Amino acid sequence: MSFNTEFLAPDILTVPERGSPALTAKHSTVSVCSLTAVLCDVREQEIEIEQCRTRELSCERRLTYWRHYERKPHRTVRLAFESTLSVLELHSVSKRFHRGEETITALDSAQLTVRAGELIALLGPSGSGKSTLLHVAGGLETPDEGRVILAGEDITRLNAGQLARSRRRHIGFVFQFFQLLPALTAVENVELPLLLDGERRPRRAAARLLERTGLGGREDRFPGELSGGEMQRVAIARALVANPQLILADEPTGNLDSATGAVIMDMLTEQVRDTGAALVLATHDPSAARRADRALLLRDGALSASAALDA
Amino acid sequence: MNARTSGARRTSRQNRITASAKTLRILGLRHLRRHKLRSLLAVAALGAGTSLAMSVLIVTQSVSASMTSFGTEIAGGAQLKVIGSTPEGGISQHLLTAIRDTKGVRSATGVVQAVTIVQSRNARPAVTIALGVSCSESLPIGLRGCPTSLKSASTALPSQASAAQMPVALVAPKLLERMAAVGTGGRANGNAGTNGNAGTNGNAGANGNAGAGMQLRTDVGLVPLTGARELNALNGIDDGRLIILPLKTAQRLFDRGHSMDAVYVTADAGASIPKLQARLRSAVGGWNGVVPSGTPPPETSIASNAIIPMLLVVAVLASGIAAVLVYNIVSLSLEERRKENAILAALGAAPTTIMMGPLAEGAVLGAAGGIVGSAGGWLIAKPVASTLSTFTKTLAGAPVLIHITPATFVAGATIGVGLGVLAAVRPALRAARAGIAGELSRRDRRSASSPLALASRATASLVLTGIALTGCWFGQRHGALHSWQPALAESSFFVTVISVVIATASIAPLIMIGARRLARGGRTLTGLALSNLAREPGRTGVMAIAVAASVGTAFITASFNQSVHAGLSASLSGGGSQGVFVATTARNSSVTVDAKLPAHVIQRLARVPGVATANAQVTILAGHIAGRLVEVEASTRPVMDLQLYAGHESLARFNRGYVLVGPALARRLNLSAGGHLRIDTPHGYAYLPIQGVWADGTLVGENVTVPMSTMTRLWGPQLPAVVAVAPRPGVSPAVLARRIKAAHIYPGLQVLTASQVLRLASSIAAGQLAPFWTLQHALLLVAFVAVLTTLLLVGVERDREMAMLSAIGLSPAGMVRLVISEAAILGLAGAALGVALGFPGVIALNEIAPIFIGFSNPLRFDLATLAIYVPLAIAASVTAAVLPAWRAMRLDVIKAIDYE
Structure with a gap:
């Protein structure tokens, strides 16, 4: 990956103003050293300029900073980056399942690049491999072949612990069946990713997101006390709370009536656009797909461009 | 900058810990609250399992506490105690002098501590301690001064008094009540028990006929306690199971000659107790023991050594079963939460975080189950302690009372936590390794083990069995004479149990x-x-x-x-044992109470019509260390009637002074035929030539059988506990037993046929x-x-x-x-x-x-x-x-x- 260090200094100052997505550096320490010309402490979307250190620092010093900030994940250290940088890359990814003597090819040499801020719709019939693609992209499933690059890092080489950390820092999931934990209240479900990442007091951020998704005043309800639409709002808030670069949404309206589904889609796309994250949306719903920047069709594990958006 | 960095790291670590604690609380522990029934069932299962382990702990603790409390009560203000080479009469007058002459000793009081039976017409016989003390020294039992009645008795009672003469004794009012002697004596007309003097100044009350109707079993027969006096202060010692006699009286009644059982030592003011202990050890020799005064009598270990190992086997089995139950419950709980765990993993929970949930749940359930188990253990321990108590009362005069402290519940909770966490480890690992995508899409349902796999496992476990x-x-x-054999046997037993469980x-x-x-x-x-x-x-x-x-x-x-x-x-x-067994008490078949048969009884027994032979069986305990006592056995007509593991089966050789040792003693001291057994005697160490090792299980195999001549030479003449009487041909054991009873040879003589002994044993x-x-x-x-x-x-x-x-x-x-x-x-x-x-x-x-x-x-x-x-x-x-x-x-x- 090429990196124009000359470009960095002005760009980083514009991050908060234009809401440009920022990439949490997850490179090896070597690449951090070589790439990190400017390190800034971004807190609550505001860059503390005085904390910025420029490349006059030695490589060793930069590494010291990096390690320090690595241990403070919520005062996230970010790198400014070229706006064309990809968030997710799938290189010739294949995945097969065995059921008895039958082998099912869910993904067949899939190639995909998702850029920051991009909204992609994945279309395809049931069993075409949409969910598998999302699972592989999110590190929930290991591909049989190929590489998955998430935020510049090949996640197929990570162990379970590293994968978990990668997921909680880079990805937000939204599922068809909401997948909320029934023992936790709405706000507890939302704050969970932050808690898992070591955030001590995540309640405020979680409550604010719930407020933004229209669930103010319902924070302490358990999932069983919420409607389907409300549960999906909680799930979206949970996906966004850790400020990920990539949202993977698997049929987020599949379990909702069309009116509620439309509201949920509006909210999801709006929230995703606000945060500047990329969204990969698996859906059967053409109207949902029309909101996407690109639509891709999966059939028998093979990925191709779809004409759905033009229809 | 460095200070700032390290401060920031510390804060970050604290944040993580706080966050992890919160995650655990809402993920793991809330499940317990929301699934109350399941939690209660898990606690019940754990409680049931740990209660058995806890019962062993409570029994062990109760034995130790009861015996220590007993030892401390008897010891009073003394700091050290000297125990002789045998618990009965192991201290000679010469040794007492040596102790008194040791630098740093303020006073040394020799006592006879006999365990015997007190009986009355109105109550069941009760085991009691007859403590012989001398008023020439300060009393060891914590009384302030020597009671005046005992002082006068010490001087007034001639040491050669006959059995019919009443010893002047001090008894606890509690004992009198227990024996239902009130009303038969003069307690009602005296204020001894209530006037308070006895309890405060050590003087007995005015009632001088408290023990009327009560009799004490001794080595000289049944002795009436008619002249006994009540002493309130004795109520607090061994729950009143105590009779105090003048030393000389006790020595005469319990065949001690001029010897004593123990010496209580009070140190000079400011003297270093450890240094005094070392000096005393050097003065008395290694065949005598110098221990803290509260140390329980070594005989008490016999009871616990016989029962506690079996209890431990039981406890291990029970704990294993409890762990399996908890494992099952935690597994089921996690099965239900497979999807939740998958969601957590999808949100970025690390495998360790997912594991921590069930582990914390196991720990909390374990702690609660352990506390419940402690209460259950207490219920189970009661009958077990009662069984043990019958042994300890006979051996040392002290009962086992259930002893529970808050620490017991802490121990229960700890055992429970251990079991709970142990049981949760495998399910937790499985939860951490579960396929996330498969769970979310319900694709990865658990597949049952195939019949082939089950059959393989069953076959393997049966082969292992x-x-x-x-x-x-x-x-x-x-x-099992080799030191490795018990370990192999015990571990094989556990493997048998485990493999049988796996096979099941x-x-x-x-x-x-x-x-x-x-x-x-x-x-x-x-x-x-x-x-x-x-x-x-x-x-x-x-x-x-x-x-x-x-x-x-x-x-x-x-x-x-x-x-x-x-x-x-x-x-x-x-082995020629077919016949009639004669003793003073039904239980007098082994090491037991101080009520043995005098020599004249054996002579009179031999003259009963129909008696072919009368074989007197003598037993004493040698040693002074708990758990290392050796039972020494001798009989007037020895027979080689047990299986010989090693050595020579020659009666002639035995009669020449060789000895036969029990298997546990041989194993512990690595003894073999041809070697020598070093044993404690009142005169120092004796080295006995070993003829062989045989299957004598007395005292769990810690025994040595010696010729009667050796017994007499080393420990002096001993009274037999049991006489085995063989009938002449044509006379049945039952007829012979009737004839012996009819002969009225000795008061309170117990005559049992072999079948009656079998029932009793x-x-x-x-x-x-x-x-x-x-x-x-x-x-x-x-x-x-x-x-x-x-x-x-x-x-x-x-x-x-x-x-x-x-x-x-x-x-x-x-x-x-x-x-x-x-x-x-x-x-x-x-x-x-x-x-x-x-x-x-x-x-x-x-x-x-x-x-x-x-x-x-x-x-x-x-x-x-x-x-x-x-x-x-x-x-x-x-x-x-x-x-x-x-x-x-x-x-x-x-x-x-x-x-x-």
């Missing part, structure tokens, strides 16, 4: 699979029940283990009891097996809890499936029948496996028993017991299914089907 049984046999072979877990589902195939086309509900049991081999296995354990334990315990009975019967009928042996029966009863409860919890939890998981069955037409009554059928089939299979796999258990226990109890017994299988316990176990299983069945009947079908 065979190997372990061979290990048990090797472990006890030839008396594998065979039970195989039975279900086989039965399901056979039942095809049969009744639908039975088939469905069998299918349910067959497709969940893990759960079926756990429930089968619980049922099988209760049946198996009953079978093993009853069979072992029968083996012991057969062994005792064989030993009493063989069997009842004592059965008493020692009480912990096993307690375990068995507890295991029945555990089986009940296991089946109940498993069926309930399975029911929770099968809600959707049951709802589907209901939707397609299964009636509520049908649902009840289905659940009850499962429990009944399982109870039947578990009981059958308990019987089948109980056989290796019986064999293994019988093989290793000589190491625990000293004696080897013939193998017996008590099949009659099964007629009671098999139906009982099945009934427990079926009863446990009632609640799950009721729950299934009340299932909300729509809700169960609809929920996703």
Whole structure:
């Protein structure tokens, strides 16, 4: 990956103003050293300029900073980056399942690049491999072949612990069946990713997101006390709370009536656009797909461009 | 900058810890609150399991505390105690002088501490301590000064007084009440017990006839206590089981000559106790012991050494079963939460975070179960302590009282946490490794173990059982004289138990699979029940283990009891022992109370018509260290009637002064024929030439049989505890017993035929097996809890499936029948496996028993017991299914089907 260090200094100052997505550096320490010309402490979307250190620092010093900030994940250290940088890359990814003597090819040499801020719709019939693609992209499933690059890092080489950390820092999931934990209240479900990442007091951020998704005043309800639409709002808030670069949404309206589904889609796309994250949306719903920047069709594990958006 | 960085790191770490704690709280512990029933069941299972382990702990703790308290009460203000080379009369006057002459000793008081029996017409005989003290020194028992009555008695009573003469004794009012002597004496007309003087200044009350109607068993016969005086202060010592006599009186009554049993030493003010202890050790020699004054008498260890190891076996088994139950419950709990864990993983929870949930849950459940188990342990410990108490009272005069402290509950909670966490480790690891995507898409449902895998496991565990049984046999072979043999035998026994448990877990589902195939086309509900049991081999296995354990334990315990009975019967009928046994008390067959038979009794016995021979059997204890006492045995007509493990079977050689040692003593001291046994005697160490090692299990094999001449030479003339009288030809033991009784040779003489001794010995042996029966009863409860919890939890998981069955037409009554059928089939299979796999258990226990109890017994299988316990176990299983069945009947079908 090429990196124009000359470009960095002005760009980083514009991050908060234009809401440009920022990439949490997850490179090896070597690449951090070589790439990190400017390190800034971004807190609550505001860059503390005085904390910025420029490349006059030695490589060793930069590494010291990096390690320090690595241990403070919520005062996230970010790198400014070229706006064309990809968030997710799938290189010739294949995945097969065995059921008895039958082998099912869910993904067949899939190639995909998702850029920051991009909204992609994945279309395809049931069993075409949409969910598998999302699972592989999110590190929930290991591909049989190929590489998955998430935020510049090949996640197929990570162990379970590293994968978990990668997921909680880079990805937000939204599922068809909401997948909320029934023992936790709405706000507890939302704050969970932050808690898992070591955030001590995540309640405020979680409550604010719930407020933004229209669930103010319902924070302490358990999932069983919420409607389907409300549960999906909680799930979206949970996906966004850790400020990920990539949202993977698997049929987020599949379990909702069309009116509620439309509201949920509006909210999801709006929230995703606000945060500047990329969204990969698996859906059967053409109207949902029309909101996407690109639509891709999966059939028998093979990925191709779809004409759905033009229809 | 560095300070800032390290501060920031510290804050970051604190943040992480706080966040992790919160995550654990909301993920792990909230489940417990939300699933109260499941949590309660888990606590019940853990409580049932840990209660057995806790009972052992409580019993051990109670023995230690009771004996220490007893020792401290007797010791009063003394700091050190010198114990002689034998607990009875091991301190000579010469030794006492040496102690008094030691630098730093302010006073040294020699005492006789006899254990005997007090009896009256109105009450059952009671074991009591007769403490002989001299008023020439300060009293050891904490009384302020010597009671005036005892002072006068010490000088007034001639040491050669006859048995009929009343010793001046001080007795505790509590003892008088216990013996129901009030009213027969003069207590009612005196104020001794209430005037307070006795308790404060050490003087006895005015009542000088408190013990009227009471008699004391002694070595010179039954001695009336008519002149006894009450002393309130004695109530606080050994719960009033104490009679104080002048030293010389005690020495005469209990055949001590001029010797004493112990010397209580008070140090000079400011003297260093450890230094004084070292000086005393040097002064008295290594064959005498110098210990802190509160140290319990070493004889008390005999009782605990005989029973505690067996209890430990029981506790380990019970804890294992508890761990299996908790494992089952945690596994089921996690099965229910597989999807939740997958969601957590998808959100970025690290595998360790996912593991921490069940581990924390296991720990909390374990802590609660451990506390419940402590309370249960207390209930179980009561009968066990009562059994032990009968031994300790006879051996040292002190009962075992249940002793529970807050630390007991802390220990219970700790054991529970250990078990809970241990049981949760595997399910937690499985949870951490589960396929996330598969769980989220419901693709990765658990596949049952294949019949082939189950059969392989069953075969492997049965082969292992065979190997372990061979290990048990090797472990006890030839008396287990090698130091490695007990370890091999014990570990093989545990392997046998574990492999049998694993075999049960594998065979039970195989039975279900086989039965399901056979039942095809049969009744639908039975088939469905069998299918349910067959497709969940893990759960079926756990429930089968619980049922099988209760049946198996009953079978093993009853069979072992029968083996012991057969062994005792064989030993009493063989080796010329057929005849009549004469003693002062029914229990006087071994080391026992200070009420032995004087020499003239033996002479008079020999003159009873029909008596062929009278064989006096003498026993003493040698040594001063608890757990290392050696029983020394001698008889006037020695016979070589036991199996010889090593050495020469020559009576002539024995009579020349060689000795035969028991297997445990030989093992502990690495003794062999041709070597020498070093033993403590009042005159120093004696070195006895060893003729051989034989199967004498007395004192769990810690014994030596010596010629009577050796006994007399080393320990002086000893009175026999028992005389075995052989009848002349044509005279039956029963007739001979009647003749001896009619001869009125000695007051209170006990005359028992071999069959009566067998009954008595069997009842004592059965008493020692009480912990096993307690375990068995507890295991029945555990089986009940296991089946109940498993069926309930399975029911929770099968809600959707049951709802589907209901939707397609299964009636509520049908649902009840289905659940009850499962429990009944399982109870039947578990009981059958308990019987089948109980056989290796019986064999293994019988093989290793000589190491625990000293004696080897013939193998017996008590099949009659099964007629009671098999139906009982099945009934427990079926009863446990009632609640799950009721729950299934009340299932909300729509809700169960609809929920996703």
